[in-house]
Amino acid sequence: MLQANDSQELVDHMRDWVDPCNNLLFADVHGDMGYLCRGRIPIRSRLNGWLPVPGWTGEHEWEGDIPFDEMPISINPAEGYIATANNRPVGDDYPYYIAIDFTPEFRVKRVTHGLKSLDHPTAADMAQVHAQRVSIPALAYQDMLKAVEPLDESSESAKSLLLDWNGEMDASLVQPTIYSAMRDALLKEIFETNLTEDLANDAWHPSDRGLGSFSNRLKARLAEMIGQNDLSLLKQGDTWATVVARALANGVALLTETLGEDIDEWRWERIHQARPKHNLSTAFPELAELLNPPAIPASGDGDTPLQGGYSSATPATVTSLSVARYSYDPSNWDDSLWVVPLGSSGHPGSHHYFDQSETWRQVKMIPMGYDWEKIEASCESQQTLRPG
Template identity: 35%
Template sequence: MAEQAVLPQIDGELRAAGLESPTRIVRDRWGVPHVEAQSARDAFFAQGFCLGQDRGWQLELYRHMAHGRAASLLNKGLLRIDKMNRTLGFGRDAAREWEEQSDEARMILQAYADGINAAIAAGPAPVEFGLLGHEMQPWSPVDSLAILKMVSANVHWATKIGNGEVASRLGIDALQVLIPDVPADSALIAPAGASWTNGAHAFAGALADLESEPGTRRGGLDGSNCWVIDGAHTSSGKPLVVGDPHLAFSVPPQWYVMHMQCPEFTVAGPCSPGYPGPVYYGHNTQIGWTMTHAQGDRWDVYRERIVRNGSGPEAEWLGSSEPLQWREEVIEIRNEESVTQTVWSTRHGPVVHGDPDSDDEVLTARFGLTDPCHDFDGMMTIFTADNIHDARQGFRRYDSISGNFCFADQQGDIGYQYTGRIPIRDAKLTPVSGWDGEHEWDGDVPADELPQDLNPANGVIITANNRTTTDDYPYYLSFSQTPYRADRLRQLLQGRDDWSPEDMPEVQSDQTSLHARFIAERVGRATVTANGASELQSMISGWDGHMAVDSAAALVYYEFCEQLISLTVRPYFDSPSRLAASSYEEMRILHEQLKADSALILPDGKTWDGVIGEALTKTASVLNERHGGDPSQWKFGDVHPVTWRHNLGRDPERAARFNVGDFPKGGDGNTPNNATGLINQPADHGVSYRQIFDLSSLNGARIVLPPGNSGRPDSLHYNDHIHKWLDMEYFPLYIEWSDIEANSEGSLTLTPA
């Protein structure tokens, strides 16, 4: 017997506890809810209600992840993630943060929670709950704050442990190759061959699990593109605001598009499920904003010397010692016995590697967001701003969100603001000594001294996870940011003063990789004698770097880079404490070492021409075996499909119902139209949403959200945006009620219970 569709009510009336006044929710034919409320509180209530209806499973997953309870929801496979998140303490920090929120922020968060709970009470429960036998408990504002903590916490702490291991094994030169834009401090590096870690750090496995679990890879290495163009360079005379965040491909997607109107504000854009928004992308009636992840470094890792005086472990501090604090965490596992974990902490933070009961030295991680943050006060300032000067004050109040925000207003001004709380200290890219007081923090970078720009002379502001500061900037903010997408966008966006919204899809769809162009040119110059290498060399030597879905040259390049990296970058930096290197990092290192003609990462006795020939030979062997001996039939898309995966889609019997894909896809991690993944695996990361805002008319802004706005597998809107996304098409995000009602799919009026 076929299962009955499980869909929420979207028409008629529904009584909702916690609502103050009647509130209307109109859903359009693209699955986007439009809220008409009589107060800001009821608007946020309705927002929570819509999320509760459409994304209940996702909310529950994110809440369990943030609090370190995911194994109780799914299975033991998430235990390592739970242990890590319990250790890092996002839920504990969020509970303290709730007590420090302003009255307005508490109103926003409580209304949002009340709305989610009203949707839970109204039902029906998500289909995933029935399959797991799960019942959702009431939502709390602390849950929202914990999720924001989690998604704002990148993995720089783990990167620094890995950096230390590489530097200890290979020396200062290796670290400078990894992070060329920040000077390495040799005083903090153990002699080559020495090591103060014993194998991989404690949560290396958890981070690997986090990368592989659908819907959980948020922040961290994720990228984005965004740009604003002032009115002097557009056909309408008003600015354009364009953006596309790059995140893990998952279903439900990591955004939820909606529009809210109340007496205090009108806003529209993609919200991040779990906390109020839109925060990262969106517009009100006067301004529009977009952003990229700034990868702000809020972490330091400390080496702690352990002293034992008979009463328990203590950490050395300024010639004396201090007792370690500890707590026990009981982690429940679905269908299995619970596990008890001891979490140790020093003045700097929790122990993330080593055992204070037995090791003479352990590592702790200090996080810059453990003190209360006040992001939602900033959000309300942006929602009610009349111009970018007012909005900038809101962006400066974003503590958790490390972003490169670009924005524009209807007066014609454009601006940029780096956001997020960043501690003041020297750039320390490896673990630092925690016993001598030499590496303590000196407050936070003042918000008005973070990077910013206003109305640049060229009329365009672009960020794409590239470095945004010059060498004379007085504060350390971050490291390891790649330039390729930003450089390509600069090429595309220069030399015109008549840009229109109709031109922007061509820019967003660009699949030319400047890195690929460089590799193709360098391969063409190589003297190649290896067997089977010359034909492939000729295929890519004159290639333009266009990563088209049907390109044979793109397929050759893709496999060739994998083989060349396997011969050079990967063996050199292999270390148990390092995360598996991202494609961005590996490609950057390869590019820089090739460009410098450096022998640092070459195998002993080899030349670059020699390893290029060897990599071409291996590439020919692999491609002939997998795709046949006729290169004219080779297509990049054959090894580069995109799939949106669901947590329950791991089960082959459920995959067809929950997962979406495969679809052949062009582009890679270095093209503006970003889609990347491991060689011969589906692309698992890329453009997760697109927007084009024309400040001459914000009604009907162009957006697309793959695979769809609903998280209900039985909904038509679960995957109805896929082909628009693939074909570089968009749908309108209306804010005028005549247009909304002309495209209505359902109108639900909530009334106070």
Template identity: 30%
Template sequence: HAPDFNVVGASFAGVPGVIIGHNDRIAWGVTNVGPDVQDLYIERVNPANPHQVEFQGRWEDVEVVREEIRVKGREAPEVLEVRITRHGPIINDVVEGLEQPLAFRWTATAEPSRLFRSVLALNRARNWEEFRDALRDWAVPSQNFVYADVEGNIGYQMPGLIPIRAKGQGLVPVPGWTGEYEWTGYIPFEELPSVYNPPTHFIVTANNKVVPDDYPYFISYEWAAPYRAQRIVDLLTAKERLSVEDFEAIQADVYDIPSELLSRYLQQLEPQGWLQERAMEPLWAWDFRTTADSPAAAIYQVTYLKLVENTFQDELGAELFEEYLGAATFHHMALARIIEEADNPWFDDVTTPERETRDDILQRSFAQALDVLGNQFGDEPPKWVWGRLHTATFDHPLGSVKPLDRIFNRGPIPVNGYGFTVNNTGFDYKEPFAVETVVSYRQIVDLGDLANSVSMHTTGQSGQPFHRHYGDMIPRWQAVEYHPMLWDRGAVAASKEGLLVLTPG
């Protein structure tokens, strides 16, 4: 509450205004778009002058910035000379293994930022038009903004600087000296994806693809898989009317669409031995909900990891497969496409003289998964619950050094879901199964009664590790519970724990 401001929600330390929240007229939320806004340019450096690079047949001077990095235990700083071309800084001094000079171009450094102006205008916006006008200054990072107001209107707007390339789509490093691959501008704001009061009467974004194939501009090739968005649509359309409690259930949902598809083939396997028979029992009874107390979820997830290895590693080779394994969306969608074809050539292990089928590879993967789980937890499948593998640790930068981790870090704690459930707790398949991505903030706004709105973030309101509010929200976040978004001044005063007075001076 302040002159011209009446807003509540979530923000970042040091940032003026509220990033996600509501005022007395409108509410908004965001998910990441993930556009391709970074390019690498191969530069030709003048052999006679390392401070010049070639562009269209002429040598251009680069900007040189001297960076001094203070290092503990040293008197003299580490000095880094940064060479900045028309495409951005040359990154070879800080990225190992590069054979050619590479300049890094990124929208976050290519243009002056007006982000704070956008945030403050967003907080003051009273309607759809003012909301969109505020987002014209939102350059980086591009977000899927969803909107609703007290008049019953809803909308979606994607803002951000998305480059238009003269040639190519920035997928691989390109020659920087020819001028063929320059950015010619940015997608005009009026042509960025947007919708207002769609006939569906709802809008869903979950990092998924937001444009049709015939959209005239390139945004990205790497969208999130559509499973989370599809599940939200299924839940939104399951009832005629939805309450705050219904939205709480949606945000907590851990139904796993990919497992429903793949498990039907896994469940058809004939168990070989008593351990496989005991391990198959929870899979036969599974409701495809990836809860922390589910043995079926753990068995499925380890089997899936082995299935990816046994299907693709022999063709891709170890080095390329290692990169592919980290691209969870790609191998989930690839397996979804081929799983119905029992004789698809990808299932054949090219390192053996036999021709393997889907069921051969599934059987091998299932047996390997039981070996992994049995070695880790003993030969008792009911105890192989997902939460023993899938845990979240809230790491602090200072907690990377022992024994400071015991002071600054919180966890590990078992959590529901994974990267393809609405309650997103993703992990890196190259280092399974510890959580790497979480829902950092949840919010449900009741625009018919703003005092009925709720939210929750991950850890606590204090950044001081010995403060009682440093990590007190973790159990409620873990359980997908909420606290009220206190709105009117009377409710805030009645619930206050203390009063901090900041006096200019």
């Protein structure tokens, strides 16, 4: 990869790539760009993707690998841009099974919206795409709320706020907090209805690492089911309007208990925070305050390009975020930008341990640095590594 002279050469170098199978996006100094789903993917039945299958019967054998030339690829598309956000990269007409564990298309749609809203963008303009925080499911729930009869006065106030909202999951707003609490309460009720209360409680356990991934996919499916008026997961006699009314009341009750009665103080930033943890802080809790970087209030959620995903069991802790933001300019590498959530040093004693946090929170970036003369002129220290 590091020796490729152009995009086509880079693609050719990927022919023998085995793992991980992932999205590779690229651009070169000649003005070419592309996308490649790289890695070896076996040819197998679509039925193999849902549940484990017996491997000893000979009925579920792989039939070789998807040929490299038939892997999902796009070079210089007519649209003039490429957008991807862990969504399914192929349509239903693609002849091979790849996987079922793709994220919904909410984020990639907002990325596309951000890209198309820019005219001759610079590397710095890409921050506007990184900052996209409108939640498509939130807008869908707004439509449902119009038919909801609130169960109490607090729910009525919460409903009014949600209907007077543009769907932005902004840290300074209270609507994202109400919407998320309502949606999580709805998910919990769906669990209890279909799994029984005991199993639902087991599935809701915060230590269950699978909950976040599974629940986010079910959340996306519920938004679709509401739009289709699919009642198959509801109790007999219920409608989405009645279930959402209960979810709104339960969510508001939980927020009142945890954040107080003043609804104007329920800002998303109060509970939705990234809480970075040093690996040694658990072993040495007395040093946790020195080892752990400060918490970072975060906008967004799991459905927005400005990623801020969380587990419904622990909504106060962001577990999925953009660990690095980049914007490259192949026409002038010195214009390239980047930022990370913390800093460039992993040493808790360094002032670079988390000095990028505020820049990252504000969805800004810093120069990447390619010109060695400029780097040497501006660097604050140098380190020389010699073999022992």
